[in-house]
Amino acid sequence: MLSWIDSVAIAAYFAVLLFIGIRIMRRDSGHRALGSFLAADRNMGLVQTTASTAATDLGGGFSIAMGGLGFTLGISGSWLIAISGLSVIMAAFLLVPRLKLWSDRTEGLTTGDLFTARFGLTAGRIAALVVALSWFSFVGGQIVAGGKLLQVTMAIDLDWAIGLAGLVIIGYTMMGGLKAVIYTDVFQMLVLFVGIVLLLVPIGLIKVGGVSAVIAHFEANPSTASMVDWTAVELQRVVGWFLAVFPVWFISIAAMQRIIAARNAAIAQKAFIITGVPIEWPFFAIGATFVGMLARMLMPELTDPELSTPMMILTLLPAGIAGIVIAAYIAAVMSTADSCLIGPVAIFTKDFYKGVWHKDASDQTLLRVARASTLVLGIMAIVLAYWVPSVLDMILYAYTFAAAGLFFPMLALLYWPRATALGAKTSMILGGGSAVIWMLLGEPWDIAAAYLGWVVGLPSLVIASLLSAHRPDENLALFEAR
Numbered sequence: 001m002l003s004w005i006d007s008v009a010i011a012a013y014f015a016v017l018l019f020i021g022i023r024i025m026r027r028d029s030g031h032r033a034l035g036s037f038l039a040a041d042r043n044m045g046l047v048q049t050t051a052s053t054a055a056t057d058l059g060g061g062f063s064i065a066m067g068g069l070g071f072t073l074g075i076s077g078s079w080l081i082a083i084s085g086l087s088v089i090m091a092a093f094l095l096v097p098r099l100k101l102w103s104d105r106t107e108g109l110t111t112g113d114l115f116t117a118r119f120g121l122t123a124g125r126i127a128a129l130v131v132a133l134s135w136f137s138f139v140g141g142q143i144v145a146g147g148k149l150l151q152v153t154m155a156i157d158l159d160w161a162i163g164l165a166g167l168v169i170i171g172y173t174m175m176g177g178l179k180a181v182i183y184t185d186v187f188q189m190l191v192l193f194v195g196i197v198l199l200l201v202p203i204g205l206i207k208v209g210g211v212s213a214v215i216a217h218f219e220a221n222p223s224t225a226s227m228v229d230w231t232a233v234e235l236q237r238v239v240g241w242f243l244a245v246f247p248v249w250f251i252s253i254a255a256m257q258r259i260i261a262a263r264n265a266a267i268a269q270k271a272f273i274i275t276g277v278p279i280e281w282p283f284f285a286i287g288a289t290f291v292g293m294l295a296r297m298l299m300p301e302l303t304d305p306e307l308s309t310p311m312m313i314l315t316l317l318p319a320g321i322a323g324i325v326i327a328a329y330i331a332a333v334m335s336t337a338d339s340c341l342i343g344p345v346a347i348f349t350k351d352f353y354k355g356v357w358h359k360d361a362s363d364q365t366l367l368r369v370a371r372a373s374t375l376v377l378g379i380m381a382i383v384l385a386y387w388v389p390s391v392l393d394m395i396l397y398a399y400t401f402a403a404a405g406l407f408f409p410m411l412a413l414l415y416w417p418r419a420t421a422l423g424a425k426t427s428m429i430l431g432g433g434s435a436v437i438w439m440l441l442g443e444p445w446d447i448a449a450a451y452l453g454w455v456v457g458l459p460s461l462v463i464a465s466l467l468s469a470h471r472p473d474e475n476l477a478l479f480e481a482r
Helices: 004-028 030-042 044-055 060-073 075-094 095-107 113-119 121-154 158-208 211-219 235-245 251-261 265-298 303-314 321-357 363-387 391-415 421-440 449-466
Strands: none
Touching: 004 095, 004 158, 004 321, 030 158, 030 321, 030 363, 030 449, 044 060, 044 075, 044 158, 044 211, 044 251, 044 265, 060 075, 060 265, 060 449, 075 095, 075 265, 095 113, 095 251, 095 265, 113 121, 113 211, 113 251, 113 321, 113 391, 113 421, 121 158, 121 321, 121 391, 121 421, 121 449, 158 211, 158 235, 158 251, 158 265, 158 321, 251 265, 251 321, 265 303, 303 321, 321 363, 391 421, 421 449
């Protein structure tokens, strides 16, 4: 259990996050409030955009999971974040320029706005519903990750820990919206980098005798020699990681928000590239994996590999420093959860409340709705976290449903003018639906649900598009220069 000094450090960290939310809420009032809440004024610079993009991706799922991969696979597990880094660089060139062009021209905010602009209102509402449901599940997964971290390190009952983590996230997001999320991400990214890369890994290496001692320890036993082999992970597993991670950048609420909030396309593109290299690879890919490897050396009896990082903090670091590193991992969780929460809020406010029920709603009304929906959706996410207390399950549901339903329609929206509204809707419904059904059936014959969604979604898109004509409300010139 952490000392009182560590508990004070964590409490101070929570207080800073809430202070940022209050400060932004008071400063951005009046006519600027809605634009600040949902789009961060579309004026974020390179530092804010980069830090927020990186902090959101390196959230609780990655930071906790990478310790587990380091514990079980060794250094080759770092290729998971390397693949994410490669994916975000590809998105910088394939996604950012077109998405930013559309957003600046139309003041669009959400996936629903984008699909409505290209494929019409019905397709836009289906896309909004798919992405909102999937990322709402992702919020629950991040809250579970934060709760488990607090449970292990502070000896808090898991139910109380989940509630505490969730309420802090709801608090500053409800007050400051996307701008608060981005500014807290800058702070969180700094804490995360210091805690993991500059503190936990070096202190752990000093404890075991350096990198050479790590290599010698694992190579001494043939059963663990693969732990220091960069090529130990199977090619099939690497391909599976790529197919799971790469599509997420094209359908991610968090990625869309950062592109929209950036001052211009050049800043957004640079932010994505820097996130990929050097932040994700090599700093965090190797650093987070090394934490798990060090845990394998110091506590090989650990039964749950995903607890390797919290247990390393508890047993290795001195009072005060341990609190800082715990704050770093809480930062990882919150930086992802807040982005995933504000995304469904924007979709509900813009695509459903204004788009369906109250088309003439004023900005002041929409701001009140956005804050109220942040509270309601946040509480619902906490309840969902109690029902499905598994980080991996929650993230799996979110990724599978969104990737299978939206990835191919999004690519078609960006690069295939022949795609029709019927093709997009068919692909979203059949691709996403088949993946979820397959997952609920337990993925028979070990066929991953995401693969089935792709196998169904891509042909559905192509066949339905080729057999149908464009509707009058489709915009085939959405990305053409004016």
